[in-house]
Amino acid sequence: MKRYFRLHRIFVVQYLKRLMEYKVDFLLGAIGLVIAQAIQILFIGIIFSQIPKLQGWSFEEILFIYGFSLIPKSVDHLFFDNLWMVGYRIIRKGEFDKYLTRPINSLYHVLVENFCVDAFGEMLTCILLLGYAIPRLSLPFHWYTIPLLLVVVVFATMIYTALKIMTSAISFWTKQSGHITHMLYMTNDFSKYPVSIYNKAVQAIITYVIPFAFTAYFPASYFLTDSDPLFCIGGTVIAGTVLMTIALFVWHRGVNAYESAGS
Amino acid sequence: MSRVKRFFRTYTPFTRSGMQELIAYRANFICFFLGEIISAFIMYFVWKAVFLSSDSDTFMGFTMEDMTVYLFIVFLTGYMTYSDGAFAVGEEIIDGSIAIRMIRPCSFEMCFLFKEIGNRIISIALIFVPMVLGVEVYRYAVTGEVRFNLMYFGFYIVSTVIAYMISFYFNVIYGFMAFFFKNLWGTSLIKETVVGFLSGGTIPLAFLPAGLATVLNFLPFASLAYTPVMIYMGMYSIGEIFGYMALQVFWLLVMMGLSKLVWHSAVKHLSIQGG
Numbered sequence: 001m002k003r004y005f006r007l008h009r010i011f012v013v014q015y016l017k018r019l020m021e022y023k024v025d026f027l028l029g030a031i032g033l034v035i036a037q038a039i040q041i042l043f044i045g046i047i048f049s050q051i052p053k054l055q056g057w058s059f060e061e062i063l064f065i066y067g068f069s070l071i072p073k074s075v076d077h078l079f080f081d082n083l084w085m086v087g088y089r090i091i092r093k094g095e096f097d098k099y100l101t102r103p104i105n106s107l108y109h110v111l112v113e114n115f116c117v118d119a120f121g122e123m124l125t126c127i128l129l130l131g132y133a134i135p136r137l138s139l140p141f142h143w144y145t146i147p148l149l150l151v152v153v154v155f156a157t158m159i160y161t162a163l164k165i166m167t168s169a170i171s172f173w174t175k176q177s178g179h180i181t182h183m184l185y186m187t188n189d190f191s192k193y194p195v196s197i198y199n200k201a202v203q204a205i206i207t208y209v210i211p212f213a214f215t216a217y218f219p220a221s222y223f224l225t226d227s228d229p230l231f232c233i234g235g236t237v238i239a240g241t242v243l244m245t246i247a248l249f250v251w252h253r254g255v256n257a258y259e260s261a262g263s
Numbered sequence: 264m265s266r267v268k269r270f271f272r273t274y275t276p277f278t279r280s281g282m283q284e285l286i287a288y289r290a291n292f293i294c295f296f297l298g299e300i301i302s303a304f305i306m307y308f309v310w311k312a313v314f315l316s317s318d319s320d321t322f323m324g325f326t327m328e329d330m331t332v333y334l335f336i337v338f339l340t341g342y343m344t345y346s347d348g349a350f351a352v353g354e355e356i357i358d359g360s361i362a363i364r365m366i367r368p369c370s371f372e373m374c375f376l377f378k379e380i381g382n383r384i385i386s387i388a389l390i391f392v393p394m395v396l397g398v399e400v401y402r403y404a405v406t407g408e409v410r411f412n413l414m415y416f417g418f419y420i421v422s423t424v425i426a427y428m429i430s431f432y433f434n435v436i437y438g439f440m441a442f443f444f445k446n447l448w449g450t451s452l453i454k455e456t457v458v459g460f461l462s463g464g465t466i467p468l469a470f471l472p473a474g475l476a477t478v479l480n481f482l483p484f485a486s487l488a489y490t491p492v493m494i495y496m497g498m499y500s501i502g503e504i505f506g507y508m509a510l511q512v513f514w515l516l517v518m519m520g521l522s523k524l525v526w527h528s529a530v531k532h533l534s535i536q537g538g
Contacts, residue, residue: 025449032452039460046470047309051317054309118449179294186298189305197312202304 007104008112015115026117033121040192041066041129057194060136061224067129068223069192069216072156074122080161081116086168088178094261107165107251140226149223152233155240156215160188162243163210165251172254175261184210191216211239273369274377281381296342296390303338307331323470328405329496332398333467336495339394340488341464343386344427346379352438356529365530372435372522379431415497418504422491425511430487432518439525463489483514 019026044066048059057065090096090110099106167184171177187205191212195203206213214236222232285292314320314327322330352371355361364371402410437454459465461484468476468489479485490507493499499507 027449028453029449032449032456035453036456039456039465043466046466047313050322051313054316055312176291179291179298183294183298186301189302193305193309193312197308199308202308 004104004108011112012115019115019117029118030121030124033118034125037070037122037125041125055194055196060133062193063129064133064137064224065194065217065220066192067126067133068220069188070122070126070129071153072160072215073188074119074126075153075157076160076164077116077122078119079115080111080164081119082110082114083161083164083168084178084181085114086110087171087176087181091171091258092176092261096258097260100255100258106255107248111161137224139223145223148233152219152236155236156219158240158244159211159215159236162240162247165247166243169247169251169254172258188212188215193217194221207235211235211243214239274373277374277377278381278384281378282385283381284378285382285385293389299342300338303334306334310334325467325469328402331405332402332496333492335394335398337464337467337488337492339391340423340426340491340495341459341462343383343391343423344430344487346427346431346434351375352435356439371526372432375435376431383427412497415494418508419491419495422494422504422508422511425508425515426487426491429483429511429515429518432515432522433483433487435522436518436525439529458484458487461485462487463492481510483518486511486514 041063044059044062047054048062052058054062086096096106099109102109163184164181167177167181169177170180187210190198190202190206195206195213195217198206203213207218214232218232219236221227222229310322310327310330313322314330320326325333352361352375355364364374367374399409399411440450461479461482463479463485468479468485470476471479480489486507490511494504494507
């Protein structure tokens with residue numbers, strides 16, 4: 001375990017060296033993400049210029065949920081972005097052989113190899129949104145709010161990462177699965193808004209099938225209203241654990257089924 | 264006549280290869296499309312909630328039916344006019360394979376264009392026709408009358424074709440620029456979000472402050488998606504339709520001229536090392 005932490009530090013340092021060489025690239029990626037979020041928020045602003053509440057939620061509450069959704073998303077994006085490459089390129093080009101010849105766990109190696117600083121764009125937006133919304137809302141605060149928040153962030157990030165592991169592992173059989181990852185990943189956008197605005201079918205899917213609702217709306221609504229902690233927080237923990245277990249299983253099976261693509 | 268014939272004989276094989284490419288990667292194509300259309304559905308639900316929370320039946324002059332048609336048709340138009348064929352130019356300049364392209368007896372942009380047209384033919388069959396049908400069925404179910412207007416639809420098609428051509432040349436220019444920046448992901452994200460916003464992809468331009476909306480209407484971006492969609496919805500009078508289409512043609516000529524300029528200056532400064 002200690003060895004893995006030490007390795008992680010070496011990988012990050014290595015990556016930061018690379019980054020220093022391409023400062024502009026990093027800035028462009030981060031700026032792109034900030035602009036993308038800013039346009040969405042402008043959209044919410046225009047809506048609220050015409051109506052006082054969206055199905056009972058105020059402007060600040062919507063911003064809080066939106067900002068909250070960016071926490072696990074950006075953490076996953078920052079640390080585990082390399083998984084996209086598995087589905088799009090690494091397997092297809094036969095580059096996965098490299099990971100198998102190293103004396104560390106292949107999944108761990110893939111995860112820590114890259115460090116996607118573009119995600120700081122999302123983090124910045126997230127901080128701005130929460131920084132704007134929180135002082136304007138009277139959120140219930142207990143001694144356990146902060147520890148609970150940390151737990152939620154860990155398990156909500158696991159939901160994101162597990163879905164990416166699972167879908168990229170499909171490429172062990174099909175050689176390419178980036179588009180499947182893309183399709184499932186995009187459903188995370190549903191979690192930026194209160195689940196109650198969707199119809200029953202969509203609600204069921206984002207709660208029980210692709211449980212992105214547990215990455216943002218459910219925990220955020222608990223922190224807003226203090227109600228139903230068992231479902232909102234417990235659900236996140238369960239969804240994260242179950243998905244991650246399945247993901248690790250699929251990955252393991254996939255590595256065993258892997259045949260190099262040859263060159 | 265023979266020149267026209269030769270032109271098509273030269274470039275139609277590219278169209279065929281574009282079609283074959285898409286068919287070969289159909290699963291990717293469909294997954295990608297499904298991932299993209301999710302955003303339109305999210306917007307639909309958000310707007311539905313807005314109309315439910317609002318006392319009036321219209322939002323800045325749009326009914327829920329208008330809004331739904333707008334959302335899906337603007338998504339469809341943006342999807343159909345999206346062009347990234349020429350994007351590879353940047354990569355080819357970096358790795359030097361552009362040299363091969365330059366000694367071929369055909370125009371580089373026409374190769375890309377005809378290949379993408381092949382792509383589009385499949386997209387029309389698989390996506391465009393079903394989506395337009397879906398929107399019209401929805402409209403019929405909601406209003407109880409057939410709102411489909413063949414004349415507006417005809418103008419919409421013409422306008423969308425021009426929009427596609429603008430988008431194509433715009434992306435040729437962008438393809439040349441992109442190779443200066445190494446983070447293609449970052450610059451593409453910036454380009455796509457900004458263009459998406461300025462062309463009305465997120466919010467109808469009419470919802471923006473009046474001054475800004477007027478300016479944006481005249482920029483080339485509105486020609487990419489907003490103009491065709493407003494024509495489809497019957498929001499413009501015949502006079503306005505011709506006015507906006509003339510503006511589209513103007514921007515198309517500007518983009519074509521600019522892309523020639525960029526191409527020539529790139530060729531002049533191009534030096535390819537080794538092989």
